[in-house]
Amino acid sequence: MLRMQPFETHYPTTIDEAVTHLENLQGKAKLCAGGTDLIPNLKHGLHEPQAVVHIGRIKDLVTLEETADAIEIGAGVTLHNIAHHPLVLKYVPGLATAADAVAGPQLRRMGTLGGNLCLDTRCLYYNQTYFWREALGFCLKKDGSVCHVVQGGKKCVAATSNDTATMLLCLDAEVEINDASGPRWIPLPDLYKSDGADNLTLLPTEILTKVRIPKAKKNVARKEGFAKLRHRKSIDYPMLSVGVRIDLKDDKTIESAALIVNALAAKPRAIKLAPFFGKILDDEVINDIAALAQKRCRPLTNICDDPDWRKEMVSVFVKRAIANACGTHR
Amino acid sequence: MTVFIPKKVNFLAHGTTVPNPLEQNQDTHHSIGTRSRKVDGAAKATGETLYADDISLPGMLHCKIKRSIRPHARIVSINTKPAEDMEGVHAVMVGDELPTKYGIIPWTQDETPLAVGRVRHVGEGVAAVAAIDEETAIRAIRAIEVTYEDLPPILSCEEAKVTGDTPETKVNDKAKRGNITKRVDLAFGDTDDAIKNSDVVVDGQFYFCGTTHAAIEPHCAIGHMDARGLLTVISATQVPHYLHRDLAWVLKIPANRIRVIQPAVGGAFGGKSEPFDLEFVVAYLSMKCGRPVKCLYEREEVFYAHRGRHPMEMAMKLGASTDGTLKGLRSEIDIDGGAYASFGLITAYYAGQLLTGPVGYETYHFTATRYYTNKPACGPKRGHGSVQPRFAFEILLDMMAEKLNMDPFELRQKNFVGHFNETVNGQQMGTLGLEKVLQSVRTASQWDQHQKTKQRGRGLGVATSMYISGTNYPIYPNQMPQSGVQVQLDRSGRATIFSGASDIGQGSDSVLATIVCEELGTELGDVQVVSSDTDLTPVDLGAYSSRVTLMMGHAAQEACRSLRKQIQEAVFNFWQDDEVAQTVLTEGFVPKDVLLAGAKAFYRYDTQLQMPLAKAFQLAEAENGTLGATGGYRTQMRGGDYRGGTIGSSPAYSCTAHLADVSVDEETGQITVHKIWCAHDCGKALNPVLVEGQIEGSTYMGAAEVALEEMHYGPNDVRHGMLVGPSLLDYRIPTTLDTPAIEALIVEEPDPNGPYGAKEAGEGPLHSSIPAVANAIYDAVGIRLTRLPFSPQKVLAALREQRQAAAGANGQTQPHSAPPPSTNTTVEAETTS
């Protein structure tokens, strides 16, 4: 069995306590929520923290409530609970679908929303044992200085594969960040940057505590759809994760819309749909959106050996996400 | 050089059947054939069962093996000093300390426990450490410094063919010529001529990628040299007897000072059917430091131990006359063996020898060459050696049926080799339920209805196969039984059966208990099975070649029947002198009229006359002394009368048909297998629940090899000899959601050579599931996929090609065709000794 190198553990029960630990440890700690990403990574020697701060006992992180104009979900709510919660199913069904598509049933009962949003990036050459990485030659994301995906590359291009981010980005979500100075809200896109070796803007002293998703405007019909490309129908990380949100006026005209293609690189890719606003959502428009997305996406060999196929699949899965969206509410 | 074997073709005409001697003499059974739980099922479900890693001995140390990070290199130096100096490290060893070569096949002993002088694949063991805990052992092996001098890695058959003439490019010294482990070239009749004179010929170039077993329990072993000087090795193996022999051979300790125990095994599938580095290493380290030493593989190490299915590149050509009679099959196969021979000598034979039934042909010429390459060694995986050519051949049959405009069932039935007949390569068949298995899947799947209503996108496909129930010859030549048991009866009415057979999850312990119940009248709960412990149990050669039920079953029958006779006679004598019994017994009362069942002894003609089994045992013990008996099974000498003719010869052959219902997503290229019907002729289902379990498990495992599983090493520019993702995340075994519905249909054509007519059920029902899916894909969308795995990319490419062909040829689609197999043989036959 793979073993983890020893580390000290802390079990805070409040957010303040957790933040204090992070302050004290100054970058030498890792947060652990469900641990479904962290533990395999520790076993692979990808992180070598001095301490692990377990935040699974903090009650304030497992709230899920409705406000006048938004849904607010605590970072510690499990993906399983999100996928089955009546409020989520009512207001943000796309998020329920995305959460339900993560990993497999056991992992969704452990894995949390916060952990999913803060998931480490993935790469065929990185998510491997120490032995394997040593045999291949360590890469610049961990222990080495070269990139095996982009020959001669100086920047890591490992991919985010957080399925809930795909959907939340379409829904203009914001996240609450806590540190010693207290909470603050940032738009979700600001959480990510394009460096695969370090794709979160979060500091080691900060915790993501809450996600807020604004409700749709009253005068539009909101369509949310999600589609995911993977080899097996369960367990597998996405090779593509596509989310779409379309707000329709008079049930056919696009008032506003958002499209995210994820699992390509370090930062989820937003496809700008502004040119389609005001148009009627018909087959031609759907095909145009799919073609545009395909043109904009350039898969690499970071998480799958065959980027050409993945590129071809972009338009297929954009269409499927839109079909799912339309099927959901029509 | 091709060896031509003269052969008179001797097929039975279609429809003729030879009476089966068993059919006229069907006894009624009370235990055999009933659906019962596995004797070890409840303990496994509750977690009571102890697997190797659950065992912990006082003072036990933990071992880790340092593995090669190079695919092919000379070991210049190993500095173990930093590890030895670490606190908590008790012993360190390197390959040079155990230089004796071993190998499961006595003629190809070509490996050492740890690398000596040279590493041949990434992940090969180089040094090992015993330490106070695993963490310390891991730190210690990382501290060991190994200096390598790289050699050119040989990573494919293509590369292996043109190398091996210099020491630098010779992967394994055992190769007499180039990098060849073994070449077999056998011809039965004039195949070239038969194909030339055929009315219809189909051919293809097929590829079967390598796959591995992925048993859930990783290999684990504990070695303990105790105060008496007895070495005990506890190991998750499926061949305790061969391990016993090889431990003695390599460690240079007499075998009578070694005991091998196989605890419960969490799956093996052929992946634990020869000795592995850890078994020698824990034994040796224990000898060095005088404490028990345990080694548990990491999942990644299981992938490097491998011995899984060989990649095979196969060119096949099949000819027939217009009436569908198959005239000849030409097959040429390149086998990518990996760094060591393993069972490879047999693999090369099996790749040809097991393809001659249940569908036969008049002439046959096959060539199979296994090459050494710098990858983990391949070996036997469920359906050893024969799954790959079966895949190719059954697709060819589908192509042939289409070309002949003939029903694929009819084509197979027409060329049935027949019951109790001899195949083109001289194998003697017993019963073969081809007709019944075909009919069974045809009816269950509503095939005929589908033909009328089928629509593009969804299709059905059929395929058949046959498999051995053990081999007539043991792996090392000897005159002793292949399987032995010992039975002991207690005055309480309990029975204990001691057997060397390895239960690896397939249920051999349960089969033994069922046979004891059948013969001695005990109930399942009253039977204790003691298995696979070389100190306690008679030898059984191991769980491979689907030999266990047949061979161990015969041995158990023999032992139990001699005890039954004693019990019947004792009860007979008692009742003869008993006044009450006298009033019931009729004239002509003989010992055989005493029946044993349900923990009682009965009088056959009036079951009111009965006694508890315990009393019957006591009467027998009083009369005969302590109750115990042994039984053993020896095979008859069978098989073709030519070199290699005995390989593939078996006491009995099973027969299978698969029918798959598949749809193809033409946008993504992904295949969904909705359902597979599998009808399997196992002779006699000793316990139908176990047979269904084997049919389902085999069919699942086959279906898994269609699109998901592959031992993938590329792309080579980046990863020389590196297995991509040696983990159960990257090596994708199907989840429940990816598993088709499977309907197991048991067919029984009892074979006179099987106990109660039983034949194998553990490997046969894997073979044809793969070509059935391939044929169903063709039925669904008209593409002929011949190269596994059927990845979405390959499906899309074939569909694209189809559209182009359709555009070019005015709507006509051309079946995929490939260059004919080359008949020029450039490499000469290798000798085996």
Ligand SMILES: Cc1cc2nc3c(=O)[nH]c(=O)nc-3n(C[C@H](O)[C@H](O)[C@H](O)COP(=O)(O)OP(=O)(O)OC[C@H]3O[C@@H](n4cnc5c(N)ncnc54)[C@H](O)[C@@H]3O)c2cc1C
């Ligand atoms: C076999 C397998 C398959 C998987 N498949 C998928 C998949 O298909 N799609 C997918 O999206 N994910 C997948 N995952 C990843 C993972 O299970 C999920 O992303 C899950 O949601 C992670 O949540 P967690 O609570 O377990 O995170 P953890 O493992 O506890 O944490 C993940 C990371 O986030 C950090 N973190 C956690 N919580 C916070 C917080 N509140 N604030 C700041 N940082 C935080 C941790 O320090 C860590 O670096 C898979 C995992 C496995 C093992």
Ligand code: SF4
């Ligand atoms: S993209 Fe390059 S640097 Fe980043 S993890 Fe993969 S191989 Fe390493």
